[in-house]
Amino acid sequence: MSAVVTEVDRQVDTPASGPREGAFGNAVALACRECGHQVALGPFYACPECFGPLEITYEFPAITREEIEAGPRNIWRYKALLPVPTDIESSPNTEPGFTRLLRADNLGRELGIENLWVKDDSTNPTNSFKDRVVACALSAARELDAKVFACPSTGNPATAVAAAGARAGIKTVVFIPSNLEQPKQVNSAIFTENLVAVEGNYDDVNKLASEIAGEEEGWAFVNVNVRPYYAEGSKTLGYEIAEQLGWRIPDQVVIPVASGSQLTKVDKAFQELIKLGLVEDKPYRIFGAQAEGCGPVATAFKNGTDAIRPVKPDTIAKSLAIGNPADGIYVLDITRRTGGAVEEVTDDEIREGIVLLARTEGIFTETAGGTTVAVTKKLVETGVLDPTKETVVINTGHGLKTLDAVSGQVGAAATIAPTYSAFKATGL
């Protein structure tokens, strides 16, 4: 799956007024994940033959660790492995990536894992991993001469799109479910005048976006018609984890699953690094984390089936609340092939996960990260995850985005009169 294609069919049709030479770096075509049919690079996302999802393929030149290490401390250090032009650093962007990879010995002790790391993507420009994918989508939108930069969103994409568009000086329009947490709405609206709240869940918003993308000229919806470019941005998480471990792939990685794109791209990144000889080939296991209130992939994994039944999301993990995940089938494929699993946890476990990470490592994560921590705990307890193996947990977003989730969980230990005796009475 998702092999690095080095030979492509050069007979691919190129539109008369296509993108400029080098617009997509070492990317050479879009290939269907299902039937392999290839189309020229453009604003396409579905296979004209079978409607399968299109994915970027590349012809990579030889690339060394030193060349990458000499690059900027953001995702563009991997520009040779992304569908972006070679001069990408010179165009205005919010420069996400190269976030910290932290040893998590305290959390490891709590969970019984000997060798644990947290990849902390809450420190990206708009405090979630979505800045990575949106930066790649923005580059594609520009190269394709889009007039409007847009997205249907579970929250974080809207914020990332609105901020990146503001900095790049391109009009943004972002669509969210109207029941989204208030802080996330403010987080997007601060960057754009064009926040549209849609009465419905994410899947309804997504459907509307696809319709607009089909009707309107020149709209680049990051996760719809430029999704193949957008999705590639998630590979940088895999590259960074390997580079920050000293060019080594970890034994186990735990990744939250919404559409499933991020998980599949971390796997693609590891495969590319191996093929390019940048890391040693070794077995690794990939685990997916979902909330019980929206766990269609976890359910299919447990049932041992490939059929993912769409669900109506009902969970505090709103950034993971995609009831009909586009890449769910590939998540099943990868977790099964690598000897991983997809597990789900309750909203209460998610809240406990958030508090646990905060109290052990000083990292405040949003509900998606609470889900990942709680799933990691459950996987150790059920003997699925090997606690003796090097493990990386990905924290994809900042806790300030979902304060409500834990505001009933934590607070003042005591409210006292401003006197020493009152303080002593607290026993602190």
Ligand SMILES: *Cc1c(COP(=O)(O)O)cnc(C)c1O
């Ligand atoms: C979007 C998102 C994810 C998952 O992304 P997919 O690639 O759609 O699976 C995880 N965490 C956070 C915080 C997100 O915003």
Ligand SMILES: [Zn+2]
């Ligand atoms: Zn196809």
